[in-house]
Amino acid sequence: MRTWSSPTLMVVLFAMMATLARADQSGSIVKLSATAAGHHALTRNGEPFFIRGVGGNGSLELLARMGGNSVRTWGADNLPVLLDEAHKHGLTVTVGIWLGHERHGFDYNNADQVARQYATAREIILKFKDHPAVLLWGIGNEMEGYGEGDNAAIWSAVNNIASLAHQLDPHHPTMTVVAEIGGDRVKNIHRLCPDIDIVGINSYGGLSTLPDRYKKAGGVKPYVVTEFGPPGMWEVPKNAWGVPAELSSTAKAGAYRTGYKDGILAAEGACLGGYAFLWGQKQEATATWFGMLLPDGSRLAAADAMQELWTGKPPANRCPQITSLKIVPAQPGGATDQFDPGATIHATLDASDLEGDALQVKWLLRGEPENYSTGGDDESAPPTFPEAVIAGSLTKAQIRLPSNGGGYRLFATVNDPHGGAAVVNVPLLVKGPVVLPPARQAKLPVVIYDEGDPAKAAFVPTGWMGNHKALRLDPLFADRTHSGKTCLRVGYQAADNWAGVVWQSPAGDWGDRAGGWNLTGAKTLSFWTRGSAGGEILTFEFGLIGKDKKFSDSSRGKLDKVTLTSDWKQYTIDLGSQDLTRIKTGFAFVLAGQGRPIEFFLDDVRFE
Numbered sequence: 001m002r003t004w005s006s007p008t009l010m011v012v013l014f015a016m017m018a019t020l021a022r023a024d025q026s027g028s029i030v031k032l033s034a035t036a037a038g039h040h041a042l043t044r045n046g047e048p049f050f051i052r053g054v055g056g057n058g059s060l061e062l063l064a065r066m067g068g069n070s071v072r073t074w075g076a077d078n079l080p081v082l083l084d085e086a087h088k089h090g091l092t093v094t095v096g097i098w099l100g101h102e103r104h105g106f107d108y109n110n111a112d113q114v115a116r117q118y119a120t121a122r123e124i125i126l127k128f129k130d131h132p133a134v135l136l137w138g139i140g141n142e143m144e145g146y147g148e149g150d151n152a153a154i155w156s157a158v159n160n161i162a163s164l165a166h167q168l169d170p171h172h173p174t175m176t177v178v179a180e181i182g183g184d185r186v187k188n189i190h191r192l193c194p195d196i197d198i199v200g201i202n203s204y205g206g207l208s209t210l211p212d213r214y215k216k217a218g219g220v221k222p223y224v225v226t227e228f229g230p231p232g233m234w235e236v237p238k239n240a241w242g243v244p245a246e247l248s249s250t251a252k253a254g255a256y257r258t259g260y261k262d263g264i265l266a267a268e269g270a271c272l273g274g275y276a277f278l279w280g281q282k283q284e285a286t287a288t289w290f291g292m293l294l295p296d297g298s299r300l301a302a303a304d305a306m307q308e309l310w311t312g313k314p315p316a317n318r319c320p321q322i323t324s325l326k327i328v329p330a331q332p333g334g335a336t337d338q339f340d341p342g343a344t345i346h347a348t349l350d351a352s353d354l355e356g357d358a359l360q361v362k363w364l365l366r367g368e369p370e371n372y373s374t375g376g377d378d379e380s381a382p383p384t385f386p387e388a389v390i391a392g393s394l395t396k397a398q399i400r401l402p403s404n405g406g407g408y409r410l411f412a413t414v415n416d417p418h419g420g421a422a423v424v425n426v427p428l429l430v431k432g433p434v435v436l437p438p439a440r441q442a443k444l445p446v447v448i449y450d451e452g453d454p455a456k457a458a459f460v461p462t463g464w465m466g467n468h469k470a471l472r473l474d475p476l477f478a479d480r481t482h483s484g485k486t487c488l489r490v491g492y493q494a495a496d497n498w499a500g501v502v503w504q505s506p507a508g509d510w511g512d513r514a515g516g517w518n519l520t521g522a523k524t525l526s527f528w529t530r531g532s533a534g535g536e537i538l539t540f541e542f543g544l545i546g547k548d549k550k551f552s553d554s555s556r557g558k559l560d561k562v563t564l565t566s567d568w569k570q571y572t573i574d575l576g577s578q579d580l581t582r583i584k585t586g587f588a589f590v591l592a593g594q595g596r597p598i599e600f601f602l603d604d605v606r607f608e
Contacts, residue, residue: 027130028092029171032197032222039269040222042173044092044135051135051224051273052310053094056280058293063279064089066303067310072226072275074098074141076124083133092135094175094226094275095128097121097161099140103507105461107473108153112489116476121161122168129169137165138200138226141177148183155192162195173197177226180206186217198272200226205235207259211267225264225274229292229302230255233285239337241429243368243407246286248322248424253301260309276306283381286409287366288423294413298421319420320359323350325412327426341403341432348396349412349424357416363392365399367437368407368427369514380440380515405432436551439582442517445608448503448527448587449475451484458517459586463502463510463544466590470494471501482528482568482603489601496593502544503587511549516584522607525557525573525587531564532599538562539590540571543583554579564600575607 031043042049053070054063060071071091073079075098086093100106100117107113121139128134139161144154162174176193177200178185189199199221203210207228214223230252233244247255256276264274281291288294292302301319308314327336328346339345353359367382385408390398399410411425446458461473470493477489492499506515525542543556555578559571587605591598 026132027169027171028132028134030135030173031171032173034222038220040272041269042272049092049135050268051094051275052306053092053273053275054277054279054292054306055227055275056278056282056292058279059297060085060089060091062297062299064091066307066315068306070094070135070273070275071279072096072138074138076128079124079128083128083131087131087133091133093133094136094138094224095124095134096138096141096177097124099143099157099161101143102145102151103460103462105473105475105501108151108157110472110474112474113476114153114157116478117157118161118164122164125165125168129172134172136198136224137162137169137172137174139165139174139176139196141200141226142179142202144178144185146179149178149185149188150183152188152192155188159193159195162193162197166195175200175224175226177202181210181214181217181219186214186219190218190221197221199223202227202277203259203263204229205231207263210263211270214270219270222270222272224272227277228256228259228263228274229277229290233289239427241338241407243427244285245427246289246425248325249288249300249302249319249422250321250323250424253305256302257305257309260306265309276302283379284376285369285379286425287381288411288425294421294423298415298419300421300423304420315420317357317416317418317420318354320351320353320357320414320416320422322412322414322422322424323352325349325410325424325426327410327428337427338429338431339401341405341430342401343430344390344398344400345428346396346398347410347412347426349394349414351394351412351414351422353416355416357418359394360415361392361394362413362415363389363397363399364411364413365389365401366409366411366425368409383437401428401430403430403432404435405430406434436582437514439514439516439518442519442522442607444519444521445606446517446519446522446586448605448607449488449602450604450606451486457503459503459505460507461501461503462507463504463585463588464499465502466499467494467497468499468501470497471499473501477601480530480601482530482601484603487601487603489599490589491597491599492591492593493597494593495595495597498590498592500588500590502585504585505583509551509584511545511551511584514551516551516553516582517586519575519580519583519607522575522580524575525605525607526570527587527605528568528570528603529562529564530568530601531566532601534564534566536564536598536600537591537594538564538600540573541588541590542573542586544585544588551582551584553584554582568601568603 072094073096175198278290365385365388409425414422472491474489476486481487541558543553545553557573
């Protein structure tokens with residue numbers, strides 16, 4: 001029998017530990033297979049893998065405990081931390097590579113913008129391809145917009161990145177994510193994106209019919225349902241004053257359950273799984289429309305439904321149930337949804353717990369948003385009115401409505417002692433004059449343009465005016481910048497007419513929707529600019545929406561007919577004592593035809 005000395009044994013043990021550590025950090029191998037009959041399947045490290053996933057930033061420990069196996073992202077923010085945390089809990093990640101949206105000002109006909117987006121995708125793939133938690137590359141999310149999905153330039157950019165992903169990383173399939181399958185989305189992905197392996201589809205109210213609709217649209221590539229949940233606010237009926245009714249969290253669980261069974265499980269072979277939305281909480285239409293969790297991490301019934309679908313067993317202790325929330329009319333046949341300012345109303349709540357747990361309830365009156373954003377853009381939370389609750393119990397509440405006219409919602413949130421919750425709301429209208437809700441208070445400085453994420457900007461360049469087809473914007477121009485790595489290049493290709501671009505909040509709004517920012521405290525709007533040749537004449541301004549609109553700018557400033565030099569120069573609009581309580585249009589440039597095409601540059605545009 002051979003014996004090893006202690007030093008030799010230690011060397012061997014350290015070598016074994018190092019090998020195990022390298023194996024633990026080696027990339028996973030994910031393969032997509034298809035049979036002659038058109039049946040598709042994923043394998044991960046040789047084992048069958050059906051996606052049981054969520055999208056959102058809720059607890060990954062809870063997700064793994066409930067039987068989930070994957071989480072998706074929309075971009076690469078905070079990705080190193082997420083990948084490590086997912087791997088720690090045995091979860092995988094569909095890594096989102098964010099692609100620009102035209103409604104945010106991205107131009108797929110601008111070669112420089114597209115090239116920089118391609119380079120960013122390359123960096124992400126190279127940096128993370130060997131992480132063991134990576135499952136798929138999710139190239140873009142609803143970048144085709146909400147029309148027909150027929151911009152060939154977008155699909156070309158998507159396919160180029162998918163081809164790059166295959167070259168750099170042959171071990172993880174590619175997917176692109178679209179907003180449902182209307183228009184020409186399915187056809188264009190199949191004919192213009194040969195390097196896309198999987199079609200990701202965000203589907204809500206139509207999920208149960210998705211398998212049949214996808215097949216009829218010509219879909220033969222496998223698909224993943226990349227977002228699903230309750231019917232969206234765009235899919236449900238509206239009441240007499242135009243606001244959608246939200247299902248209770250108990251009723252929403254049924255929507256998750258039915259959609260998953262009919263649109264995902266029933267299509268196994270064509271469908272590779274799905275990602276429930278939203279694993280967490282988000283203000284979108286309301287504070288609770290899509291969330292599967294409350295801000296404190298409490299589970300709602302949608303989470304319980306997914307656990308049972310994933311594992312075949314419900315949680316040991318289930319969430320409370322809500323049967324109804326009703327407003328009691330002051331007299332028989334009286335109003336249950338429209339009231340005078342300052343009226344006192346009574347509500348009844350029917351809530352229960354299957355395990356007989358003692359329940360607690362919280363009542364809260366919230367304002368109704370003046371508008372609903374599109375595409376999941378960030379929304380500010382409406383104001384709350386806790387003082388409106390005169391009395392409340394598990395079965396009833398007494399509420400004194402505000403004196404200000406407009407829409408409100410009464411919320412009831414029920415909690416059990418085991419981390420389960422239920423929530424319901426009912427919309428209410430206070431008849432009478434409406435005092436406009438205040439704009440969000442901005443934290444200065446407010447940047448109009450720098451090198452930050454344009455999707456998170458306070459104002460976005462969506463107000464294109466005049467002969468805008470002759471305009472070209474490149475927000476990532478990298479030559480002769482004023483500061484940092486990039487600046488904004490603007491080209492006007494016409495010799496006559498006029499054009500301009502306005503940075504707006506919310507995107508695309510000309511005063512019909514709430515939004516904007518309270519910039520009180522700002523003393524100047526400053527920016528740096530230069531012309532390509534010098535001599536270019538432009539007007540710079542802010543506050544273009546007049547008092548004829550419901551949501552106007554509270555003030556306006558302007559530098560008229562500025563003649564640019566070929567060197568960078570700073571310009572300032574003095575804000576003095578102007579009313580900055582609601583600025584909807586934060587910055588704009590306007591130019592007239594100057595007998596020739598012109599080009600100019602902007603950098604470091606900010607209120608401070």
